[in-house]
Amino acid sequence: MKELKYDVLIIGGGFAGASTAFHLAGKGLKVLLVDSKPWNRIGDKPCGDAVSKAHFDRLGMPYPKGEELENKISGIKLYSPDMKTVWTVNGEGFELNAPLYNQRILREAESKGVEIWDQTTAMKPFFENGFVKGAVLYNRRSNEEVAVYSKVLVDATGYSRSVRSKLPQELPIAEDLDEKDADIAYREVLLTRDDIEDHDYLRIFVTQKASPGGYWWYFPKGKNKVNVGLGIQGGMGYPSVHVFYQKYLDSYAPDVDKSRLLVKGGALVPTRRPLxxxxxxxxxxxxxxxxxxxxxxxxxxxxxxxxxxCAAKTILNAFEKGDFSAQGLWDMNICYINEYGAKQASLDIFRRFLQKLSDDDINYGMNKKVLKEEDLLEASEKGDLHLSVAEKAMRIIAGLGRPSLLMKLKTVAEYMKNIKQLYYNYPRSPSGLQIWKTQVDSLISEFNMNIS
Ligand code: FDA
Ligand code: PGT
Structure with a gap:
């Protein structure tokens, strides 16, 4: 088998792999990125295609332009299950043509020296003396198997986790996923019969009846084109996502022309704290x-x-130190937790609470403003749930009949704060991982018991 050596081997060229390559490009490292798909399909995965503009600004990523940008977004309208309450959360975002934007980021990385092989699949990683040392690749263009050795391998394989899942199961990085910590999602892109009203607003419909443990979305891709779909919680024994789609499409997207279907497909979405x-x-x-x-x-x-x-920053640092061990790469965890992971952990708690609410509770909560738009926005942006406004109304609401909802929310807010704190105390080295993980796991089980 042919053998090659690279500093960095990135498996997967979706948003994660492409941005890793983008930030590594031109920094003096020999980088190879491979993806199973042909070039023109990389980035083409079932998705709602909505991304907040804030992410591009914060990371210095180029804005989508021309055909990469299908629609500019001004905010989100969130509908209660009975549709009687609509919250509007303003904030700029993009409805992307995701494959086009994704491929452009890859081309920019390539133009700065990153080597990219399409139609190339990583078959299995090399694992020697406790280290990942590269992977066996199969290149369908040249019809050959190649052994690629790397100092750092980046698993950017999406939900399939197709590299790290082939490592010895006792390694912490091989951690699996509980089915209940994922949503099964399906979407179609269709043309509409009439012009879409407020087509710069994404619509999210919260409904346990039509999408248990998830929601329906209606994301305009222009005046006459929409990405419509839903997610339902996994591992719950619910009917298939397609059953819900067929049954409720007319309720949430009455204006689509079913004969003008452009794209369809489904996939899984992890809905938990980071690895x-x-x-x-x-x-x-x-x-x-x-x-x-x-x-x-x-x-x-x-x-x-x-x-x-974070991965690119960590890798560059590791090459400066010449240390590619877990300790040498540990900054990745700290960087990601500071940038997003701590908030994600806090929202994992919030998600567990939301998935247990009945439509009645959500209608009541949104209508009576037990939570408000601002609270949701703050939770979404920072992972903090403050109930000061709601608390003031507590006495009134308690008299009205659903004090338990507010009490539960207080518990949720407390646990959100605690888990976030725990994430900010992430161990500084791999030796502290096991104890810290036990603390997180017990906090989550305690919370689950508290709200069941
Ligand atoms: P992604 O799956 O995009 O890329 C992985 C790549 O690795 C693929 O190109 C694949 O071919 C390649 N690969 C895998 N195994 C390989 C191997 N062994 N060898 C070589 N290549 C391999 N997010 C969002 O921000 N806004 C939204 O509106 C939505 N909506 C949405 C709807 C639906 C229906 C789903 C299922 C998901 C969303 N999401 C979303 C989530 C979003 O799509 C997702 O989080 C990102 O696209 C993940 O990007 P990655 O690069 O991690 O994986
Ligand atoms: C309840 C569990 C749900 C599981 C979900 C699974 C569904 C899978 C389907 C996938 C569709 C993907 C849709 C992606 C939409 C993108 C929305 C978006 O961009 O959100 C922005 C940005 O957030 P950010 O974290 O990316 O960036 C933060 C910052 O800008 C960066 O610096 C923020 O949007 C919002 O805040 C809207 C929140 C939407 C909430 C959706 C459902 C919540 C239901 C709440 C009900 C409340 C009732 C309570 C009553 C007591």
């Missing part, structure tokens, strides 16, 4: 493979870009 450690000896995981998705809204492209940024 307990995103690194081990010689390996870093990024994006969906490292569970970097926002647990409450299921958006993972922005945080995939954050993880790519």
């Amino acid at each position: 307990y450690t995103m690194v081990w000896n010689g390996i870093i995981a990024v994006g969906d493979s490292a569970y970097t998705v926002n647990p409450v809204h299921g958006g993972g492209k922005g945080s995939a870009m954050i993880s790519g940024y």
Whole structure:
């Protein structure tokens, strides 16, 4: 078998892998990125395609332009299950043509020296003396197997986790996922019969009946084009996502022309705190493979870009130190937790609470403003849930009949704060990981018992 050596081998060219390559490009390292798909399909995965502008600004990523940008977004309208309450959360964002934007980021990395092989699949990682040392690749263009050795391998394989899942199961980075910590999501892109009203607003419909443990979305891609879909919680024994889609499409997207279907497809979305450690000896995981998705809204492209940024910074540092061990790469965990992971952990708590609410409770809570738009926005941006406003109304609400909802929210807010604190106390070295993980796990089980 042919053997090659690179400094960094990135497996997967989606948002996570592409941004890792983008930030590594031109920095003097020999980098190879491979993806199973042909060039023109890289980045083409089932998605709602909505990303907050804030992510691009914070990471210095280029804005989507031309055909990469399908629609500019001004905010989100959140509908209660009975549709009687609509909260508007303002904030700029993009409805992307995700493959086009993704491929452009890859081209920019390539133009600065990153080597990219499409139609190339990583078959299995090399694991020697406790270190990941590279992977066996199969290149369908040249029809050959190649052994690629690397100092750092980046697993950017998305939800399939197809590299780290092949490592010995006792390694912390091989951590699996509980089915209940994922949503099964499906979407179609269709043309509409009439012009969409307020087409610069994303619509999110919270409904346990039509999307248990998730929500329906209607994301305009222009005046006459929409990305519509839903997520339902995994591992709960619910009927298939397609059953819900067929049954409720007319309720949430009555204006679509079903004969003008452009794209369809479904996939899984992790909805949990990030992987307990995103690194081990010689390996870093990024994006969906490292569970970097926002647990409450299921958006993972922005945080995939954050993880790519952190991975590149960590790798450059590791090359300066000449240390590619878990300890040498540990900064990845700290960087990601500071940038997004602590908030994700806090939102993992919030998500567990939301998924247990009945439609009645959500209608009541949104209508009576037990929570308000501002509270949700703050929770979404910072992972903090403050109930000061709601607390003032507590006496009134308690008299009205649902004091238990507010009491539960107080518990939720407390646990959100505590888990975030625990994340800020992330161990400074791999030796502290096991004890810290036990603390997180027990906090989560305690919370689950408290709200059941
Ligand atoms: P991604 O899956 O994109 O990329 C992985 C790449 O690795 C693929 O290109 C694949 O071919 C390649 N690969 C895998 N194994 C390989 C191997 N062994 N060898 C070589 N290549 C390999 N997010 C958001 O921000 N806004 C939104 O609106 C939505 N909406 C949404 C809807 C639906 C239906 C789903 C399922 C998900 C979303 N998300 C979302 C989530 C979002 O799509 C997701 O978080 C990111 O696209 C993840 O990007 P990654 O790069 O991590 O994985
Ligand atoms: C409840 C569990 C849900 C699981 C979800 C699974 C569904 C999978 C489907 C995937 C669709 C992906 C849709 C992605 C939408 C992107 C939204 C978005 O961009 O959100 C912005 C940005 O957030 P950020 O974290 O990426 O960036 C933060 C910052 O800007 C960066 O610096 C923020 O949007 C919002 O705040 C809207 C929140 C939406 C919440 C959705 C459902 C919550 C239901 C709440 C009900 C409340 C009722 C309470 C009553 C007591």
